Amino acid sequence: MHIVDGALSNPVVIAGAVAAVGGIAMGLRSLPLERIPAAGVLSASFFVASLIHVPIGPSSVHLILNGLAGLVLGWAAFPALFVGLLLQAVFFGFGGLTVLGVNAVNIALPAVLVGLAFRPLVVRGSPLHGAIWGGIGGALAIALTTLAVAVSLMLSGDEFILAAKLVFFSHIPVMVIEGLLSAAAIFLARRVKPELFIDARRPLT
Amino acid sequence: MTYVLTGDSAPLSGFAGMRAKVTTLDPRMRIVMTALYAVVVVSLSNLWVLTSALGLSLSLLALSGLPPRETLKRMAMMDSFIIFMLLLLPFTMPGDAMFSLWGLEASWQGLWRAVEIALTANAVILAVMTLVGTMEPVTMGHALFALKTPERLVHLMMFTIRYIDVLREEYQRLRTSMKLRGFRPGTNWHTYRSYGYLIGMMLVRAIxxxxxxxxxxxxxxxSGRIILLEAFQLRRADLLFAFILGAALATLIWAEVHYAAT
Incomplete structure (x- = not known):
């Protein structure tokens, strides 16, 4: 899901960087210093979760869980996922440097959108009800991310259209798995610690 | 500390002895030069110039004292992610026919575009890993703060760096206990539910x-402020390094313009 340096056209790279700065600023505004330990620890857990490989048939996929991140962190998911991408690029060599903005927008914007749209639904009703909505949100976040990756490739040149379509269709199993996993995670969290999904802006007591 | 970030096997402190040369330079200068390097290399398009850029990255790798084989292996891992996109390009880009495969025309233009992307991506990521990736993650945070990155973003990064290891150990403890109870992953509902509970449990424990x-x-x-202590100094060696790298980048730009004109 990471785009590398050199593939995208300059307007796409610059637009991505500008949008990422805006998103990070929005995220940091909703993050008082008191909440930073919580956001940081959650950001670290999403980083670790992205290292988990889940088997699918003879192969395996690694998780992104941006939908879950959005549901837990809200707008703060933007800087949290950006930090994860930065660390991955610098220490793992995944992705690139100039495309960091585009990659951040592609992964974090769907997270924030899903978080804003689905959090009220996830918190309400029985844990099972919340889990179903959370699962839909988790799958939708991946769908939006692949769509965003496809669009950023297509805007950069017609030669990427086939690659963009392949990115989208090859990720359909990933959407299903992320949806199932997010649903199960939310089911457990709703039963064990419902406060996990409180508004991130509220200071911890 | 953060050995998850810098390698799966050895703790970071074990690396310290090997990383002698580049690590003595000012981290702020390394970050700025890396950003400059990335922007310059991305703007290049001549294949010979890009090849020299990759050569420049390789010499930085030699200078950094990072284990070359592991670093290159990591770089190759990134290549394995993009290889499909690159293989598609000759077939999707119109141009002079190179050969045809199952009725699909492959074009030279597409091939060169694929090579261009591969060279750019590798040159940049190698420079990033050698110049910035050799830093202690915490030092990178301090240096970014010294370069006027918003304080809260730096704090968020520091917390993330600090707890990645802790949480990975927690993840491994949970996995061990799953294994002891006879869990074996496969493609089935039970596996996905168990992984989901695992992640849910990690989040609950994290909060x-x-x-x-x-x-x-x-x-x-x-009191709502965390003090970031680390005094950076720009020494003569830093200026020299920045000057040499800057000169090399200027040469690359010159070569690109020169080739474009001919």
Missing amino acids: ERSERILAAMKCRGF
Whole structure:
């Protein structure tokens, strides 16, 4: 899901960087210093979760869980996922440097959108009800991310259209798995610690 | 500490002896030069110039004292992610026919575009890993703060760096206990549910941990500010390094313009 340096056209790279700065600023505004330990620890857990490989048939996929991140962190998911991408690029060599903005927008914007749209639904009703909505949100976040990756490739040149379509269709199993996993995670969290999904802006007591 | 970030096997401290040369340079200068390097290399398009850029990255790798084989292996891992996109390009880009495969025309233009992307991506990521990736993650945070990155973003990064290891150990403890109970992953509902519960449990434990952290910080007089202590100094060696790298980049730009004109 990471785009590398050199593939995208300059307007796409610059637009991505500008949008990422805006998103990070929005995220940091909703993050008082008191909440930073919580956001940081959650950001670290999403980083670790992205290292988990889940088997699918003879192969395996690694998780992104941006939908879950959005549901837990809200707008703060933007800087949290950006930090994860930065660390991955610098220490793992995944992705690139100039495309960091585009990659951040592609992964974090769907997270924030899903978080804003689905959090009220996830918190309400029985844990099972919340889990179903959370699962839909988790799958939708991946769908939006692949769509965003496809669009950023297509805007950069017609030669990427086939690659963009392949990115989208090859990720359909990933959407299903992320949806199932997010649903199960939310089911457990709703039963064990419902406060996990409180508004991130509220200071911890 | 953060050995998850810098390698799966050895703790970071074990690396320290090997990383002698580049690590003595000012981290702020390394970050700025890396950003400059990335922008310059991305703007290049001549294949010979890009090849020299990759050569420049390789010489930085030699200079950095990073284990070359592992670093290159990591770079190759990134290539394995993009290889499909690159293989598609000759077939999707119109141009002079190179050969045809199952009725699909491959074009030279597409091939060159694929090579261009591969060279750019590898040159940049190699420079990033050697110049910035050799830093202690915490030093990178301090250097970014010294370069006027918003304070809260740096704090968020520091917490993330600090707890990646802790949480990975927690993940491994949970996995061990699953294994002891006979869990074997496969493509089935049980596996996905168990992984989901695993992640849910990690999040629950993470938020509880963060409450304890905040309580501990408050107990020590946390007043809403965290002080980032690290004094950086720009020495003569830093200026020399920046000058040489800058000159090399200027040469690359000159070569690109020169080739474009001919």
